[in-house]
Amino acid sequence: MTTTITSRRTMLSGLTLAGIAASTVATRASAGTRAITASGPSIPLWPGAAPGAPAKLPMRAFEQRSTDSGFDDRWLTGIGQPTIEVRRPAFQDSSAVLIMPGGGYGFLAIDNEGEEQARWLTQRGVTCFILCYRLPGEGWANRQTVPLQDAQRAMRLIRARATDFGIDPARVSVLGFSAGGHLAGSIATRFAETTYEPVDAADRLSARPDLVGMIYPVVTLAQPFVHAGSRDALLGPGSGIAESKTASVENRVTEATPPVFLTAASDDGLVPIANSVAMYGALLARARPAEFHGFDKGGHGFGVRLPKDVPASAWPDLFYSYGRRQSIYRG
Numbered sequence: 001m002t003t004t005i006t007s008r009r010t011m012l013s014g015l016t017l018a019g020i021a022a023s024t025v026a027t028r029a030s031a032g033t034r035a036i037t038a039s040g041p042s043i044p045l046w047p048g049a050a051p052g053a054p055a056k057l058p059m060r061a062f063e064q065r066s067t068d069s070g071f072d073d074r075w076l077t078g079i080g081q082p083t084i085e086v087r088r089p090a091f092q093d094s095s096a097v098l099i100m101p102g103g104g105y106g107f108l109a110i111d112n113e114g115e116e117q118a119r120w121l122t123q124r125g126v127t128c129f130i131l132c133y134r135l136p137g138e139g140w141a142n143r144q145t146v147p148l149q150d151a152q153r154a155m156r157l158i159r160a161r162a163t164d165f166g167i168d169p170a171r172v173s174v175l176g177f178s179a180g181g182h183l184a185g186s187i188a189t190r191f192a193e194t195t196y197e198p199v200d201a202a203d204r205l206s207a208r209p210d211l212v213g214m215i216y217p218v219v220t221l222a223q224p225f226v227h228a229g230s231r232d233a234l235l236g237p238g239s240g241i242a243e244s245k246t247a248s249v250e251n252r253v254t255e256a257t258p259p260v261f262l263t264a265a266s267d268d269g270l271v272p273i274a275n276s277v278a279m280y281g282a283l284l285a286r287a288r289p290a291e292f293h294g295f296d297k298g299g300h301g302f303g304v305r306l307p308k309d310v311p312a313s314a315w316p317d318l319f320y321s322y323g324r325r326q327s328i329y330r331g
Contacts, residue, residue, distance in 0.1 A: 039122075040086030043161075045153045050082060050134060051196045052141030057081070062110070072115070076101075076108040076132065082150045084157065085130040086165070087118035093125035093330045095323075096167040098154055098209070100131050102178025102218075102301070105147065105233035108132060112303040113177040120304055120316055121175075125331040127167050129158055133183065136234050144235050144247060145195045151187040152195060152207040160202035171328050173211035175319070178271060178301065179230045181217025185249035185279065188212040188257050211328045213261045213319050216268055216300050219275035220248040227271050250282040259289035261322045263315045265298030291322050 049057075057080030066073040084098070099121075101113035108114065110130070118128035133150040136143035151174075159169040176184025191208040198204070221231040222244040235243055245251055260283055264276040273294055283290035298312025306313035323329040 040088050042083045042085050043157065045082045045084065045150055045157065047199055050140075051149055052143075052146065053080075054139030054141075056139070058135075058138040063107075072111045073109075074111050075103065076110040077106075077135065078138065079108075079132055079134050080138075082134050082153075083132045084154050085114075085132060087115075087122055087128040087130065088165070089122035089125050089127060091125050092127060092166050094166060094168045095125070095171040095173070095329050096127045096129065096158055096162075096165070097121055097173045097175050098129045098131055098151070098158060100133070100151070100174065100176035100180035100183045102176070102180040104227075104229045105136055105179045106229070107135070108180075109177070109301070109303075112301065112305065113180060116304055117175060117177075124320060124329065126329060127165055129154065136236075144243070147183050147234070148186050148190060148193075149195045151183055152191065152193075153203075155187065155191070155207040155209065156202045156205045159205045169205075171210055173213065173323060173328050174209040175213040175215070176217065177215045177303070179218050179227075179233075181214040182219065182221075182230060182234075182249060184209075184212050184214050185217060185219060185260075186247075186252070188260060189249055189252035189254065192256075208256070209258050211259050211261070211323055211326050213323075214263075214276070214279065215315065215319075216264045216271055216298075216302070217249075217262070217275055217279070218271055219250050219279045221245075222248050225272045225274040225278075227275070250278045253279075253282040253286050253288065255286055255288070257283065257286065257288050259322075259326050260291075261319050262290065262292040263295070263312065263318070265295045265300070265302075265312045267297055268300040270300045289326070291318075293318055 058078040061078045063075045099117050101108040101110055103109050114130040121128050131154050133147045136146045140146045162169040174184045218227045218230045262276045262280055264273040266273050280292040295312040297310050
């Protein structure tokens, strides 16, 4: 496992996203858990080619990072056709969550921050939609808005098909991790921004989430605590100061921003907790509903893999409780 962790940290010093502490991976792996692979349909976001498609679409590929045959830890790249992967609970409380895995905008940590999150949420009656969003550096035009286009379209499709999935379109939340947390913050603050031309009736629906969870999120793309890998992957190398500030979530909070739950760890050595602090401050300044939990231990990229004696392991219960107080979850 140590080799796997090191290679992820090395690769992401360019993309600069987190590795997972070896002890937390071992904790999850010891349970012998394989990810859900087919518990619901895979729904394409776009009826044809996605906006700004290159002449040759990237081909979807999974890289297995786990060395344990009973444990999946896959990275997804080559997303030529973005989708939402549906994970339905045995019983439903009529709520839904759009899950946004992280990966520095260079890959998606589809198990750690996708399937494993859907597992605990479906156990509580929440219908889950894992967003396989396009990666900006895979040849798309207008790369800086590519993930946001997919997030907006996904929210609208979920609401358009609410009856099909037995969900309440007024109880649709978003949960994002690391760079996926940046995307969650972007949809929370830029849901009404026109990023693509409407393609069907679903695009007349609101893309505003009713609740947003940002877990060890990338927030700012500007100094002094920028996550440079995510910035470069989203905006392109050499992006200017103005462009970086425009894409920084803390600068986009308004009176229309939905309730936000934030959590991060003080010992996060890859995406400083100052990102979450900045977002929390921006929300308070606009008098928006917000809850922030900063833990002294947890690191980065922990998902739901932390041992129970690590403080940050408490975040799923705290997030779910916050959602109940906001009348989103009712399990």
